Amino acid sequence: MEPTDIKSQSLEELKKTxxxxxxxxxxxxxxxxxxxxxxxxxxxxxTNLSMTFRGKLKESCILTTLTALDVQTSKIDGTxxxxxxxxxxNVVESVLMRYKHGNSVCISSxxxxxxxxxxxxxxxxxxxxxxxxxEMLEQVYRIQETSGERVSNVVVMGTGEPLDxxxxxxxxxxxxxxxxxxxxxxxxxxxxxxxxVPKMEALADEKxxxxxxxxxxASSQEKREALMPIxxxxxxxxxxxxCRNYYEKTGRRITFEYALxxxxxxxxxxxxxxxxxxxxxxxxxxxxxxxxxxxxxxVRSDKKVIGNFQNKLEKYQINVTIRREMxxxxxxxxxxxxxxxIDKKEDS
Ligand SMILES: C[S@@+](CC[C@H](N)C(=O)[O-])C[C@H]1O[C@@H](n2cnc3c(N)ncnc32)[C@H](O)[C@@H]1O
Ligand code: SF4
Numbered sequence: 001m002e003p004t005d006i007k008s009q010s011l012e013e014l015k016k017t018x019x020x021x022x023x024x025x026x027x028x029x030x031x032x033x034x035x036x037x038x039x040x041x042x043x044x045x046x047t048n049l050s051m052t053f054r055g056k057l058k059e060s061c062i063l064t065t066l067t068a069l070d071v072q073t074s075k076i077d078g079t080x081x082x083x084x085x086x087x088x089x090n091v092v093e094s095v096l097m098r099y100k101h102g103n104s105v106c107i108s109s110x111x112x113x114x115x116x117x118x119x120x121x122x123x124x125x126x127x128x129x130x131x132x133x134x135e136m137l138e139q140v141y142r143i144q145e146t147s148g149e150r151v152s153n154v155v156v157m158g159t160g161e162p163l164d165x166x167x168x169x170x171x172x173x174x175x176x177x178x179x180x181x182x183x184x185x186x187x188x189x190x191x192x193x194x195x196x197v198p199k200m201e202a203l204a205d206e207k208x209x210x211x212x213x214x215x216x217x218a219s220s221q222e223k224r225e226a227l228m229p230i231x232x233x234x235x236x237x238x239x240x241x242x243c244r245n246y247y248e249k250t251g252r253r254i255t256f257e258y259a260l261x262x263x264x265x266x267x268x269x270x271x272x273x274x275x276x277x278x279x280x281x282x283x284x285x286x287x288x289x290x291x292x293x294x295x296x297x298x299v300r301s302d303k304k305v306i307g308n309f310q311n312k313l314e315k316y317q318i319n320v321t322i323r324r325e326m327x328x329x330x331x332x333x334x335x336x337x338x339x340x341x342i343d344k345k346e347d348s
Contacts, residue, residue: 001060003060003062004017004061004062005064005134006031006035006057006061006062006063007036007064007133007134007137007138008064008137008171010171010175010178011029011032011178014028014032021056021057022056023056027049027053030046030048030049031057033180034046034049036137036175036180036181036182037180037182039145040063041065042065043057062087064132065138065142066092066135066139066142067084067085068084068142068146069085070082070337071083074326074329074330076327076328076329077097077098077327079097079327080147080327080330081093081094081330082094082095082139082142082143083337083338083341084142086111086131090111090128090129091341091342092108092111092135092158092159093158093337093338094106094107094108094139094140094143094158095158095326096151097326098149102151102153103147103153104153104154104155105140105143105153105154106157107139107155107156108131108159109130109136109156109158109159109160109164109165109168110128110129110131110160110161110164111131111159111160112125112127112128112159113160114164115161115164115228116230117194117215117217117227117228117229117230118226118227118228118296118298119227119261119290119293121336121339122158122160122338124293124295124339130164130165130168131160131168132168133168133171136156136172137172137175137176139158141182144182152184153184153189154176154184154190155190155192155213156190156191156192157190161193162191162193163191163199163200163203164199166199166202166203169191170206173189173208177189185209186209186210189211190211190213191210191211191212191213192213192215193213194215194230195215195228195230195231196230196234197238197239197242200239201242201245203246204242204246204249204250205249207249208250209250209252210252211253211254211255212246212250212254212255213255213256214239214254214255215259216236216239216274217257217261218270219265219269219273219274220273221235221237223265226264227261227264236277240278244281247281247282254282254283255283255285256278256283256285257288258274258287259288259289260287260288260289260300260301260306261290261298261299261300262290262298262300262301262302262305263299263301266301266306266309271308271312272312272316274313275312275313275315276316278318279316283318284319284320284321285313285319286320286322286323287306287309287320287322287323288323289306289323291336306322310322
């Protein structure tokens with residue numbers, strides 16, 4: 001029989017597991033607290049549980065724990081990039097960003113990605129597998145434990161398309177915001193998607209208080225298709241309608257991510273078209289100077305072009321900021337730390 005992945009279980013499910021092992025249901029609360037508040041890495045640490053119970057847990061359950069293989073710390077702003085090993089030899093990366101308002105952790109949702117966006121390092125080796133809820137939680141837990149600092153915000157913006165791992169994502173959101181766990185407010189959780197329309201609609205019906213970020217990156221259907229293959233499946237009109245629907249159902253302002261790629265999507269005409277597209281939508285635009293990756297020839301827009309793009313949007317009363325670059329000295333684009341680890345492994 002497959003061992004039970006208890007760190008992915010809700011408290012209610014854990015009660016049933018505990019009962020099936022012949023223990024009183026209240027033990028589930030203690031076990032849950034060890035895993036999700038005290039962030040225990042082994043059953044041995046759980047000293048208020050009997051040795052017999054711990055023995056039974058060890059025999060029939062797994063306690064998913066990620067191990068940091070590498071941690072890089074920025075000398076500029078203290079940002080840390082973590083490379084974590086999973087139990088099957090795969091690796092994922094996560095980032096800790098320190099802001100005045102608190103610590104934010106960016107986590108991965110999949111090993112690799114199927115979506116094939118042209119500028120993204122995460123998709124170059126394709127998709128390997130989905131992460132489990134425990135593996136998503138553990139990225140936050142280990143970073144909180146290693147840094148010794150409370151994590152107040154979570155962004156699901158690392159490797160992978162979170163809405164392509166939908167049930168796991170939902171479970172993750174419920175568990176990380178659970179008052180019996182780390183209790184991170186849903187308002188402090190952001191999920192970024194390339195635009196899987198049916199899943200965006202399903203998410204709107206969940207009526208969560210999280211922020212939805214849409215990776216838009218283009219101001220026309222044609223340009224979006226050139227950068228993001230998913231745009232062929234769901235058009236820019238469909239994606240924007242799904243955003244409107246999300247706002248109407250949840251009251252949560254949408255964030256649009258727009259990676260500025262020199263000469264591709266950064267003209268004044270692009271900015272004007274983008275403003276037209278977003279007219280009337282309660283939203284915020286995050287301009288991200290693209291992080292060049294060696295496999296592609298895309299380059300970053302000039303500083304001046306970026307400034308002009310921002311000004312144009314502001315002229316149309318669009319809320320816009322240029323994303324502050326965190327950890328510039330510790331390697332660029334998301335997915336690159338994992339990629340360089342895999343490349344090195346293949347070479348050796
Ligand atoms: C890595 S994705 C993960 C979440 C989700 N799959 C998505 O596309 O929104 C997070 C964000 O990083 C952006 N991104 C990916 N590669 C980038 C690069 N080389 N430079 C700047 N932004 C990049 C994506 O477009 C997306 O907005
Ligand atoms: S940008 Fe997001 S959806 Fe696109 S390939 Fe990268 S991780 Fe996947």
